[in-house]
Amino acid sequence: MYPIDDFLNAFNVFLPKVIRDFSCQNDLQQALLYATLNGGKRTRPVLCFIFGSMVNKNIPIHNILHVASAVELIHCYSLVHDDLPAMDNDDLRRGLPTTHKKYTEATAILVGDSLQTMAFDILSSDVLNCSSDTKIKLIQILSKASGAMGMVSGQFLDMNLDSQFDKNNLLHIKQMHQQKTGALITAACVMGAVIGDIKNQAIQDKAKIIGGLIGELFQIQDDILDMTQSTQTLGKTAGKDLTNNKPTITAFMGLDNARFYADDLVQKL
């Protein structure tokens, strides 16, 4: 297996190239680059890479870079829109001004919109070297995970916009987390397995379960860090969840219980 660090280096060279290939040469392109090249951890691309390599040791790096970048672009679009004043109203992201602070709100809305389109552009592109059946499968997984049955629905619940949502109900909070964070992380794992070998259904099923656990852990850890770390360490405004009255695991069960919960998930993984 290709070392993870080498993959990450290749990914961080590949992503700006993709953005230049799939957008017009104007100021929008600059804003698209700003929104995506700000030192993200690339968790989803790495998961995609790990599962792809697990299924197929000789997976073409070209293919995994394409698929991983599609997932990451969806993640980046969601951050840009979530940071908007009408949403979480955040001025900082990874220690830098958020896209709407650096440019304008209109630019940030359009940046998010086009990053989303670009993800589907990449997965349907002729330069992705696999069968149309595989491309369609990847697009199905990504659209289900990121739309009104997944990530966007989770953000809708997280914003307290749904009248049926009860933030004192653990099942509701867990469902919200699963949609908001878990769905895309799971998609990253499963899409890696699919581009590795679409016929290996057993690994895709495992990727789904493992991805679900990682997603849950990821969100709880995010809730804990928001309560315990400084703005400087986080690179985004600390304590926002409490200020914004967000339905977090920590608010529901307290910090200590949330830590036990996270430890339990680590054991399961």
Place this chain on the structure above:
Amino acid sequence: MYPIDDFLNAFNVFLPKVIRDFSCQNDLQQALLYATLNGGKRTRPVLCFIFGSMVNKNIPIHNILHVASAVELIHCYSLVHDDLPAMDNDDLRRGLPTTHKKYTEATAILVGDSLQTMAFDILSSDVLNCSSDTKIKLIQILSKASGAMGMVSGQFLDMNLDSQFDKNNLLHIKQMHQQKTGALITAACVMGAVIGDIKNQAIQDKAKIIGGLIGELFQIQDDILDMTQSTQTLGKTAGKDLTNNKPTITAFMGLDNARFYADDLVQKL
């Protein structure tokens, strides 16, 4: 050929069904329905239908409804986002409160985001009865037309966000129109031809030319109506282009010349 009115009736039954199938049952779904079922003219679905039927007289209505709804969902998402306070700041759309006025800005952002995803969900769906090659071709056309090389880039220019854009240059205005309006209208025509028969490249080429002319005419007509009609007739706030200092054809060449220009396009068509 199926009569256009019958197609329109079928389409207006089909669209809410699609939204219920591709979204979770919560308040987001209600907002998605609100944003899409407000008496739109369904220009793009009709064009898609006409070109599909022209290529293939026995085209399955099921398929054309799916493809047409994907295009229409992209159009609806763009309207919801374009109406936002940070964009064109419009309170009325088709005589009704815009989505952010009816609900909240956060809801409108998320509605737009999920309508876009839904379009790609539909085109990759197993219920669309055609080959994966055809689905991929449709997704390629739609993503190219609607993203940072098409519709979103056009809106970026229209919002005067690009430092290179010169609203006193007719070529710039025409390019902006082509991207903002022409690209998706052209896509509707070409996608109809593709779902009719992917192998008939000649009709796809013609659909591209005719779609481009219709798109140009459509935008000029929109500019003229904004200057000459009442808010009540338009169903949206009249005179907004002038107030917002928009780079329109009417502002560039005056109302009379714009009318000559539109007549000339009709002749060409």
